[in-house]
Amino acid sequence: MRPLPELTAENTAFWTGGERGELMIAFCSDCDKAIHPPQLLCPTCQSQAVVTRAVAGTGAVYSFTVNHQPWLPDMAVPFAIAVVDVDDAPGVRVTAPVACDDPDSVQIGQRMVIGFEPSGDVWLPLWSPLEGAAG
Amino acid sequence: MRDFPRAAITGVGMSDIGRNTGRPAMLHLAEAADRALARAGLTRADIDGIATYPGKADNSPGMSPLGTGEVRGALGLKTRWHCAVPDGPAQMAPIMVAAMAVMTGQARHVLCFRALTESSSQTAGRRASIAGAGKAQIGGWLSWLVPVGAMSASNWAGWIANRYFHEFGMTREHLGMVAVAERQFAQMNPLAVMQKPLSLDDYLAARMISSPLGLFDCDIPIDGAAVIIVSAADAASDCRLPPLRIEAMGSALGSLETWDQRPDLTTMGANDAGADLWSRTSLKPDDVDVLGLYDGFSIFVPIWLEALGFCGHGEAKDLIASGAIGPGGRFPVNTGGGQLSGGRLHGFGLLHEVCLQLWGQAGDRQVADARTGVCGMGGGFIAGAMLLNRD
Numbered sequence: 001m002r003p004l005p006e007l008t009a010e011n012t013a014f015w016t017g018g019e020r021g022e023l024m025i026a027f028c029s030d031c032d033k034a035i036h037p038p039q040l041l042c043p044t045c046q047s048q049a050v051v052t053r054a055v056a057g058t059g060a061v062y063s064f065t066v067n068h069q070p071w072l073p074d075m076a077v078p079f080a081i082a083v084v085d086v087d088d089a090p091g092v093r094v095t096a097p098v099a100c101d102d103p104d105s106v107q108i109g110q111r112m113v114i115g116f117e118p119s120g121d122v123w124l125p126l127w128s129p130l131e132g133a134a135g
Numbered sequence: 136m137r138d139f140p141r142a143a144i145t146g147v148g149m150s151d152i153g154r155n156t157g158r159p160a161m162l163h164l165a166e167a168a169d170r171a172l173a174r175a176g177l178t179r180a181d182i183d184g185i186a187t188y189p190g191k192a193d194n195s196p197g198m199s200p201l202g203t204g205e206v207r208g209a210l211g212l213k214t215r216w217h218c219a220v221p222d223g224p225a226q227m228a229p230i231m232v233a234a235m236a237v238m239t240g241q242a243r244h245v246l247c248f249r250a251l252t253e254s255s256s257q258t259a260g261r262r263a264s265i266a267g268a269g270k271a272q273i274g275g276w277l278s279w280l281v282p283v284g285a286m287s288a289s290n291w292a293g294w295i296a297n298r299y300f301h302e303f304g305m306t307r308e309h310l311g312m313v314a315v316a317e318r319q320f321a322q323m324n325p326l327a328v329m330q331k332p333l334s335l336d337d338y339l340a341a342r343m344i345s346s347p348l349g350l351f352d353c354d355i356p357i358d359g360a361a362v363i364i365v366s367a368a369d370a371a372s373d374c375r376l377p378p379l380r381i382e383a384m385g386s387a388l389g390s391l392e393t394w395d396q397r398p399d400l401t402t403m404g405a406n407d408a409g410a411d412l413w414s415r416t417s418l419k420p421d422d423v424d425v426l427g428l429y430d431g432f433s434i435f436v437p438i439w440l441e442a443l444g445f446c447g448h449g450e451a452k453d454l455i456a457s458g459a460i461g462p463g464g465r466f467p468v469n470t471g472g473g474q475l476s477g478g479r480l481h482g483f484g485l486l487h488e489v490c491l492q493l494w495g496q497a498g499d500r501q502v503a504d505a506r507t508g509v510c511g512m513g514g515g516f517i518a519g520a521m522l523l524n525r526d
Contacts (some may be wrong), residue, residue, distance in 0.1 A: 002286070003267040005278035036396065037279055063301070063400060065293030066346040071265050071286045078343075081285050083294050083395045095294075095395045097284040108301045124282060 002072065004120045010038040013052035018116025018123025022054035025089045034089040057114040058130060059084040062093055066103045080106040082127050096125040105129075142234035143378030144523060145244070145366040146175025147490045152328055152359035152478045154254045160200040161209050163360035164250045168210060171362035176375025177244060182364075183215045184242025186229035188249060188481070190219030195266050197256025197358075206248060216241040224386030224408065225429070225513025226482035227521060230363055234381050237367035244370060247363045249483040253356035276392045276516075289353055291394040291515060292432035293345035299401045299434065300347060303449040307347055309456060310433040311338035313468075314351040314475055316461030317430065321472025323462075323500035324488075328357055329476040352433040357478030361487050377525050379493050382507075385412025385520040394515045401448070402438065404518035405429075405511055409442035412520040418507065420444040423522075425492040425502050426466055427485030427510035430473045436460070439511045440468070443520065462500065470500045482512030486521070493525050 005015055010026070017024035026038035029049035035042060042050060064082045080103035086092045098106050099115065111130040116123040148170030150163040172178060191202030203217045216236050220228035226249065233245035265286050267273040273281050285291060299305055315335055321327035333351065341350035371378035387407040390397040397403070413419070420443060428439040437451030445466055446454045454460065460468040471477050471488035478484065489508035491497045497505075507524040 002284070003270045003273040003281055005282050006272045006274040008274075011278070037276075037391075037393065063294040063298035065290050065297060065348075066343070067284070067287070067290055067293075068343040068345065069287065069289070079284065081283070081290055081294070083400075091396075091398065093395050095279065095283055095285060108298070119282075122282075 004122055007121065010040055014038060015122040017054065018118070018125065021116065023057040023086070023094070023114050023125070024052045025055050025086065025092055026050050026052045034092045036089070036092040055086060055088045059086040059094070059112055061106060061108050061110045061112060063108060064098070064106045066106070078103050082106060082112060084112050084127055094125060096127050099126050099128045141368040142237045142381045143366055143368060143371045144363060144381070144490055145371050145374040145376065145378055146171040146177060146364035147362065147487045148172070148174060149326060149361045149480070149484065149487050150359045152326055152357050152480070154328060154355070154357055155258045156358040157255055158358060160250045160252045160358070160360065161205065163358060164201060164206060164248060164362070165209065167248070167360040167362040168246060171246070171364050174376065175364050177364065177373065179210055179212060181244050181373065182212050182246045184217065184233060184236055184245030185212060185214050186218045186220065186233045186236070186245055186247045188219070188223070188226050188229045189221035192221065197252035197254070199250070200252050201248070201250045212246070214242070216245070224519030225517040227510070227512040227519030230365060230486070230521070231384050231386060231519055233365040234384065237365055237370070240367070243367050244373070245365045247365055248360060249481050250360035251480065252358045253479065254358045257356055276394070280394060287345065288514070289345040289348055289432065292434055293348050294395070295400050295403070296347050296434040299438070302401050303452065305437065305452040307339065307349070308335065309437070309452045310352055311335045312455050313430070313433045313436045313460070314338050317469050317473040318476045319462050320470045320500055321476035323498065324471045324477065327472035327477040328355060329472065333476075348432055348434065351475065354431050354474035354479040355476070357480070359478060359480060361480050361483035363483060363486060363490070376494050379490055379523045379525050382418060382522040382524050383412050383416035385409060385415065386518070387411035388516065388518070390516060392516055397516065403435070403442070404513060404516045405435070405439050405442035405520070408518035408520045409439070409444065409511065412522060413444060416522060418522060418524070422507050423466065423509050424505040425470060425489055425508045426468045427489040427508065428468050429482055429485065429512045429514055430469055430475050431479065431514050433475060435514045436468060443509060443511055467502055470497060470502065482510070485512065486510045489523065493523060
């Protein structure tokens with residue numbers, strides 16, 4: 001069984017926004033910097049006015065790996081995991097598996113769109129190739 | 136440049152390393168301690184400090200079965216100072232903290248240890264080295280990786296490697312040269328677990344683990360222990376061998392505690408620690424005779440080579456292809472076989488080997504007249520670096 005994230009004051013919005021289909025990213029209300037992983041304090045200006053808001057849920061692959069090793073008995077392999085630079089949230093990457101038929105088709109720079117799958121009390125992110133987008 | 140007393144490494148020891156030995160961790164540890172004490176010319180009564188990384192921990196099977204308390208008990212040590220460091224400059228943390236302890240007079244001779252029984256534990260439990268496996272929930276930096284399917288460090292190292300390949304034109308052949316060079320060294324080290332020859336074709340034919348990393352890009356879980364004795368400069372005269380002075384240590388870290396958010400993932404914490412190291416000494420990379428570089432995954436070796444200034448950013452593939460890191464090369468790396476072929480002692484084995492080289496005790500793989508060595512431990516956001524030399 002794969003462990004789920006422990007929910008905290010900082011991260012609950014991120015892990016539960018998927019129920020509404022929303023990728024929730026933390027931002028500082030004062031200096032507008034994106035903060036990820038989310039924190040209670042803005043590391044740039046130390047403001048405590050950190051809020052989360054939905055971003056578009058798209059991005060470009062910064063890097064990826066195709067996992068071939070079944071680390072757990074019920075793990076279906078191979079599958080790709082992408083580290084994606086998130087649109088509208090400079091400096092933020094969201095790492096998640098890629099839903100696609102051919103994991104070897106994933107490339108750096110490829111456009112992705114996020115989706116979510118429920119698991120326990122959280123919604124886990126899942127990237128999918130953005131159809132029709134230029135690579 | 137230095138206005139503080141030096142610390143020195145005065146003894147090192149390693150147990151017989153094996154796979155699925157079924158031998159209790161404490162017996163590995165006792166063997167490593169005996170060998171380190173004998174090499175140093177010290178007795179248990181001389182040891183007045185003890186330090187380890189990370190301390191007794193169950194975060195993955197067999198990863199750290201022993202704490203300082205059990206080891207003090209088993210070895211009958213009466214210490215003035217003890218410490219376990221789970222959250223510091225990588226696996227090097229206890230050795231660095233021990234150096235600070237002897238410099239400030241807290242102890243004279245500190246026994247630093249690392250013991251692992253990952254091979255036996257994983258075989259017994261049929262569980263791989265997966266942090267948090269078997270738990271319902273996970274917190275901290277692992278919570279951004281494990282729940283989204285990035286369960287293994289090979290996944291995290293895999294995306295670092297893919298980005299590095301993309302930016303600098305490195306290929307699997309370059310990483311294969313790292314694995315092959317380390318295996319060539321291992322064949323000259325009776326304590327290394329992997330002794331069979333490894334060709335580049337063997338490397339390329341091996342099964343993929345997490346692309347672009349295959350089986351021989353991953354280090355090997357073992358059962359074993361290593362001990363490093365750190366002594367005060369004025370106490371080193373108690374010892375049998377010339378002291379290996381700790382010339383400089385580097386542990387700077389400028390990025391977050393994550394494996395995916397560092398702005399440039401063709402670098403690691405190693406780059407921060409490496410720059411910090413050289414800012415604290417007048418020596419230069421060209422003064423180095425032998426290197427111990429963390430190789431939990433092969434891709435860490437080129438990154439550490441760059442982090443420690445042996446070549447520029449993006450140039451490690453050329454340094455590797457030139458043969459510089461292998462037997463007979465100008466900058467021999469992991470001459471005991473490293474973790475890829477020697478077994479995963481979490482950096483302690485790499486430092487053990489650098490020390491043997493500096494004492495001229497490295498047998499068939501001895502680097503001629505090695506006087507200065509560097510060791511870098513850690514992957515991802517954790518890193519510690521140390522420069523050693525002898526007269």
